[in-house]
Amino acid sequence: MKAFSMGESILAQITLILFLGIGSQWLASRLRLPSILLLLVVGFVVGPFTDHRWVDPDPLIGDLLMPLVSLSVGLIMFEGGLTLKFRELDAIGSVVIRLISVGALMTWGLSLLLARFALGWDWPLCALVGAILVVTGPTVILPLLRFLQPTRQVASALKWEGIMIDPVGALLALLVFETIHHGLGEHGAQWTQFPTYAFMGFFWTLVIGGVAGCLGAGLIYYFFKHHWVHEHQQTPFALMVAVSAFTLSNHFQHESGLLATTLMGVILANQKQVDVRHVLEFKENLVVLMISTLFIVLSARLELATFSALPVLGTLGFLLGLLVIVRPLTVWVSCLGSSLNRQERLFLSWMAPRGIVAAAVASVFSMRLVDAGMAEAAQLTPVVFMVIVGTVLVYGLTAGPVARWLGVSNPDPQGVLIAGAHALGRNMGKVLQEAGFRVLLVDNNSQNIQQARMDGLPVYYGSILAEDLVDEVDLSGIGRLLALTPNHRVNALAALHFSELFGEREVYQLADTSSNTSKRDAFAQGLQGKTLFHESASYAELQERLQQEQRIKCTSLTDTYTFEDARQAMGDTLLPLFVIHAKGSLQIVQAGQSVQPTSGQTLISVSAS
Template sequence: MLKLEKFKQRGYMLLSIGLIVFLGAISQWSAWKTKIPVIIFLLAVGFLAGPLLGWLDPVEVMGQEVIFSIVEISVALILFDGAMQLKFAEFKEVLSGLKRILTLGVIIHFVLIVSAAQLIMDVSFGFAALLGGILIVTGPTVIIPALREANMKQNVARYLKWEGILTDPVGAIVAVVAYDVIVLSNKTEAFDVFSALMLIIFTSFVLSFIVSFVLKKSLTKGLIPEFLQIPLITSLVICSFVFSNQIQHGSGLLTVTILGILIGNSNMDVLINLRSFKEDVTTMCISFVFILITASIPLEAFYRIRPSHLVFIFLVSFVLRTVAILLSTVRTEMKFKEKLLIGLYGPRGIVAASVAAVLSSEMLAEGIQVGELFLPIVFLVILTTVISHGILLKPLCKFLKLEANDRNGIIFIGTMPWVGDLALKLKELGIPVLVTSASWHKLAPFRKLGINCHYGQILNDLKSESLDINEYSYLIAMSENDSFNLLACEKFAPYLGHDNVYHLKQSRNFVHDQYKIDKRSYCVFVNNLELRYENLMKYYQYGWKFKDTKITDAYSYQDFMNHNSNSIVCLCIRVSGEVVFGSSFISPPQEGDVLISFSPKLEKMKKRVA
């Protein structure tokens, strides 16, 4: 009978895990389809499947110890993945303001939250300190996807990204120290708190540097086979987190964050595959953890929320962070509108939810009844900030004029001389241009012209996220290697869209024609459907040049076509700034539009090169 009961419990556990994974996948897809933050869907399905419908009861099936172990390891992997995205080169650009935000800003924000909690909700200092530690964090898992959609200026986006990733472990540490020192030990002396913080920081830095050093040496000397590199690194991250917590409670998250920064800024070959793998693991972890925690919250916990709690939640969500950012960044290089946007946008995320769940459970186990309020308050802050801040981000960027330039830039792959002429013409017209090559020597003429260049393996850099393409919406692959051009279009299509990637056909009757490979990305310009790489070279050698012509009321598009029958219309820059290629003219260019054409040097030259 006992064996049958265990079998039923095991079967229910597998069913619960399967349901969580399924709901997580559906939530991720729904978020992608609707452009709504995924956390909203995860919270909704968690509440629906857990407290409301009773399909999931993780505490009963798995037990709190198992749940919190899964949550802590998942958060460690999420923070490690986020830290790998932080680049020292970016840090130098935002150093002045970021130092203030991460030091003085965190302190002011913490003090404001603690004071508000005590004054408004009339709670103890220990409980207020716990809330302060948890709610000073922002959620990079929410912020980073939102930044891509908002088209924000890079400088402001970097502040938000760095702050979000670095304050996560800081907030968790503050909360853990507040719980261990103030709540459990009932010690409020500054020395006790300071010494606990210093032990955590020392442990985290020493352990992360040792692990990073050993890993780099092992990979450099070939001691780890390629097929074991990613599994071993993942195991090291988990072991570092667990071991660090065993040495000094609360230091694990800071350890994996520092480790992620060190590994992410190294030149190890494994980074490309590691980032891809970690991104997939992070997506799974976020889905699993949010549904697991949300489904574990009893519905009765929200019945204890009072009007004073709602006032506190409002202040935390919309006022206190703004005040902290504005005060901490006085006399920095940051502009007021940048400070205001950073202060007003601060959604909380996975770390706040996971740490709150763990500490709430521990408080209740210790008989501290106020712990019943801890998790509902934190979750309501998360829900409020994710929804409201997400809705307000784009209008705020527009109102404060912090939107990046329209994404109408063009990336050129190839360094033929006529690429330089076209890029220079576009630059003169205010269109961002990037010419890329793996040859430093071939990029020299473009650098002399003042054209923005990217030296490196562009496909690897795109995958590793070291290539900033926020300004660019189009790709034209014009290198000598047609197979590489086709591959580049395929790799850039998920980022720019299949309709915005083009490559130049090499020659007549090329192998792609023979095998009927998809030719939608061919660069087909107006009135020269057979424009090919070999012909373009001949035209350029005969003195053809790129020129711009503005369409006016007195000189229409038809007039231009009548007077320039030998020219090749390459693209049109609309009055709105949109770039339309010759093969994509849905409607003829209108008054105010600018045409870019490839024309013979002398108009009397009528003969085309075959």
């Protein structure tokens, strides 16, 4: 077989990295596993396990490797900042502040001591690994939160901590690293001056990173608001500004770029004048690509010899201490006096996976210290990678059972969000609520809202299309949308909007039976929700049924009273709406679907009798 030329070899390695990275992400989603686990395993296999015959990142990318890693992490933090909303801090703001301040210092100090006794390292290296492990892994936490669907307070606390702790931890690690690096010179490490050095480092990082972040966000806001950038150019423009802010901030103060890009995202996410959702959508796709390649590249550049030199029991003891000592103590101190209950605090104590930031920082600092003559620093990267693998494995596999055991998670929420608090929505919501399902009615008609409140139904006064709806209401326990408004366009837009949150399979809308075919063509099948109940079950049809004194009711089916018996009793007016299965799950009847409820199930239908 013909051998690859130099150029072909580089292209083949890049192609392989992309193929394995995206393929691992896809396979992980199919297996419902944390994607980082597969990415790390694949990186180890194509790198150190095969003697770098398939992928050898250092010759492949050369001196560009670490700058690209640093820039990618900055863009990942920008995307994370775009997901943060200030309203989420209403109940847990004090907890988040303590987690990224007092909690960060506690994590550093406890991890430092743990590394000293478990790994036997010198104090400077212990201080560095402790600082690196202050960061958590938002790239791991956020997918877990989407899967687990924990309570709103828990989800908000973990999301804010995971994103905001990274600039803090990266800066702390930099300060420790520079103290160690300077100490390798003739004067030795000046640890007595470290508190002053650290204070000034954090101060200038806040100033320079804060200014760069505000200027970057202001520039994007101003250009977008005045329409100086065409819509198709807005995402590349935002990317350019984020990269510029990151680079300039880092030029004046090392590692302040992470704060700058994170702050940029937070500011843009919480302003109300310009729409940046399309920027976030692009960044989400870009982040998936960057994470897929970064983890494979960073793990592929490791050497097996560095892992074999680690003390097995010491490394396992270090990991165990992080899981059962460091994280629980940090969380309990940070949550003192908060509104979080015992179960929520316990779950927070069992969720601190490390991710791409820890891997990137450890890789950079380990390489620089080894080059400076600190040979024992070669063990830093494999230990951090072992912590990443261990925490992702433990938390990824146990978070679901632990969350369900504590009662803070509902990974398969059966509740429904109903667009429309009119008579149809109220009747349907009341029956579902009485059957044990959580409901929330949304309407911008004050009379409908008042009547729904009198009926004892949870409501939100506002438009179903409002951007702030998801942030202002607690949607825990709700996993489906029923768009029941009289306006087909509103229903279709609501279904399209909430498909991002609930998934395309869990958004439903009433049928459109109007004779205006051009209107229906405007909303193709792929741009609307699944049709509810029956092709003829439009808003007008269902409202007319209620005006004719037909009722929405529950019918329990048994061996002696079957679905056929119910159909005969209710006649041709019977229209199945929902089926409650024996285990309590709610099936929403779709148009064209043949429904045959069996004994032990409950039928919710509308009929004349």
